Amino acid sequence: MVGFFRRWRRRRILRRAEWTDAQWQRAFARLPLLARLDSQERARLRDLAVLFLHDKQLHGLGTVSLTPDMKLVIALQACLPILGLDLSWYDGWRTVLVYPDDFAVEHEEVDDAGVVHRVRRHLAGEAWHDGPVILSWNDVRDAGRLDGYNLVVHEFAHKLDMRNGRANGFPPLHKGMDGRAWAADFTAAFDDFRARRLDRLPLPFDGYAAESPGEFFAVLSEVFFEQPAAIADHYPAVYRHLRDFYRQDPLARLV
Ligand SMILES: [Zn+2]
Incomplete structure (x- = not known):
């Protein structure tokens, strides 16, 4: 009803x-x-x-x-x-x-x-x-404008993340998604990104992502929609998680 x-x-x-x-x-x-x-x-x-x-x-x-x-x-x-x-x-x-x-x-x-x-x-x-x-x-x-920055997507990604509590980069996942794999792959990518930033190496996207796991998820969501190859090239496992979570494949739209 x-x-x-x-x-x-x-x-x-x-x-x-x-x-x-x-x-x-x-x-x-x-x-x-x-x-x-x-x-x-x-x-x-x-x-x-x-x-x-x-x-x-x-x-x-x-x-x-x-x-x-x-x-x-x-x-x-x-x-x-x-x-x-x-x-x-x-x-x-x-x-x-x-x-x-x-x-x-x-x-x-x-x-x-x-x-x-x-x-x-x-x-x-x-x-x-x-x-x-x-x-x-x-x-x-x-x-x-496809420059990798998108304030609106960023803030609304936080909203999705907050569906199950504070914004910590771990939104509620769909049935069939593996929470452990999500946590492991996002953590590995976040650690790698922070290390690159500390070593002043070139970064694949905005350094603000290094602030916290919650900001990492929000910034990656911007990049996912604006410049998906930047994630798929550097953190392919994370790209697949985002694709499964958003149920969209922005990379496929580029072909
Ligand atoms: Zn934010």
Whole structure:
């Protein structure tokens, strides 16, 4: 019954959606990342974006006044990671906040000597557990251009990771996936990446991935969709895990 209701509601939302063809075309044209999708995948991504925009509230802060085009650019990229999954992976929270630029966050950290410091950092994005996703429009605008960086995919990968607790690089896996192999292969890749960074060797992707296993997963998710060969070449086992988790094979789309 629940399945029936969900499907009925979903059809109704899609039928009533008022996005125009011109708006969709502009949004897809802004995102070279999506040019690799076939027509079936594009249609499914559009549906997911419509449902996403129906369920979530997007708010511009400061000088950001979100236009329909801006909303589509955010929603299409937010839904790319769940193209092979479904929207229920984003259940449990409702809000996306968009700042004009990097924003400052303050929190307290305790150092090894037990001293509490007030830390102020500038972030381009943030994903809260059971809370909002926060994005800087300046960075969203530059995303989706196949340079390996994608703020939207990054923050929403954290959201997927947090489905089973904190963002630690270990999201809930599908039936048939091997959790031990996931942990072993990601740990080996993370250790190798950190060692390369310490030795100042060339890195296959953004050094920020060395911050923590959670950031490693989020950065690799960006690279997986934007420049999949960079992962497949350096960490093939990790590529296969990401392919099985996202139920997408971006490398195959390049052929
Ligand atoms: Zn992050």
